[in-house]
Amino acid sequence: MAKSNPFRFSTKYQDDETGLLYFGYRYYNASMGRWPSRDPIGEIQRPKARAENVYSFCGNDGVDYWDYLGLWLGSDHRSLTSKSFSSAWNGLGDASPCSGKKLLSVISDANVATDTKQPYASDLKQHYNRGIAEFSDVARDAYVSHVQSVVVEYSKLLEGKPDRGKCLEALQKLGRVSHSWQDYYAHAIGLNSPYWGDPGPIDGNPDSPSANLKPASWGGYNNWGEHGPSEPASREADMGLNRYVKAESFVTGKYPKMLQAWLAKCRCHCGGDWP
Numbered sequence: 001m002a003k004s005n006p007f008r009f010s011t012k013y014q015d016d017e018t019g020l021l022y023f024g025y026r027y028y029n030a031s032m033g034r035w036p037s038r039d040p041i042g043e044i045q046r047p048k049a050r051a052e053n054v055y056s057f058c059g060n061d062g063v064d065y066w067d068y069l070g071l072w073l074g075s076d077h078r079s080l081t082s083k084s085f086s087s088a089w090n091g092l093g094d095a096s097p098c099s100g101k102k103l104l105s106v107i108s109d110a111n112v113a114t115d116t117k118q119p120y121a122s123d124l125k126q127h128y129n130r131g132i133a134e135f136s137d138v139a140r141d142a143y144v145s146h147v148q149s150v151v152v153e154y155s156k157l158l159e160g161k162p163d164r165g166k167c168l169e170a171l172q173k174l175g176r177v178s179h180s181w182q183d184y185y186a187h188a189i190g191l192n193s194p195y196w197g198d199p200g201p202i203d204g205n206p207d208s209p210s211a212n213l214k215p216a217s218w219g220g221y222n223n224w225g226e227h228g229p230s231e232p233a234s235r236e237a238d239m240g241l242n243r244y245v246k247a248e249s250f251v252t253g254k255y256p257k258m259l260q261a262w263l264a265k266c267r268c269h270c271g272g273d274w275p
């Protein structure tokens with residue numbers, strides 16, 4: 001099955017990679033107690049990162065880096081995506097011969113790849129993050145135009161009579177934009193929040209981000225900026241902000257039209273081991 005389909009993702013590889021990524025975080029998180037000062041000014045004044053390490057996903061030992069891209073694990077993105085997709089899919093009516101399970105698997109793999117594969121992984125705007133010296137409004141605008149452009153690319157792929165390749169690419173774009181949508185809720189912090197752990201109220205949405213929120217900054221290795229283990233809501237607790245719920249609900253609202261458009265053009269390709 002895998003051999004007959006050149007487009008099939010290697011899920012295990014991604015999961016292994018994700019596992020490594022999060023091992024880094026856990027290790028770092030577990031050793032947090034040994035860091036005497038969390039003074040944000042101190043953090044910002046740390047020496048500049050070794051640039052070659054910032055986006056490196058291999059060759060590190062787990063102590064030197066952690067997942068700068070997000071506090072939501074790959075499994076969190078998968079479960080959010082699955083919930084949103086299922087709600088939309090169930091409302092679409094007869095989608096045969098396409099398999100919702102297979103479509104979801106392509107979408108979810110592409111979603112998680114946004115944190116694990118280049119060039120998406122290193123592109124901070126795709127994660128509602130910004131560089132430590134980047135202005136909030138510039139980063140916010142870059143995020144919005146990124147999200148919009150992916151949606152436009154999605155529609156373009158479905159123009160005319162798309163072949164299987166374009167249909168597959170469209171699903172992957174849907175997965176990646178889903179990740180960016182979800183990351184708005186994961187990373188947004190209060191505009192005047194100087195450091196980690198002060199998420200502020202979560203309002204606005206990925207199409208219209210709140211002016212009271214900003215993308216958390218990432219300064220690289222040993223130069224955490226506002227993007228740290230307790231920003232914005234920890235993996236363990238949502239701080240009562242319902243980021244999860246809001247992310248799920250936003251994406252659920254986006255899916256029906258987009259899936260409908262996909263089915264209209266691509267369901268003729270479904271069947272066998274293809275979505």
Ligand SMILES: [Zn+2]
Pocket residue numbers: 069070114115126127179183
């Ligand atoms: Zn991310």
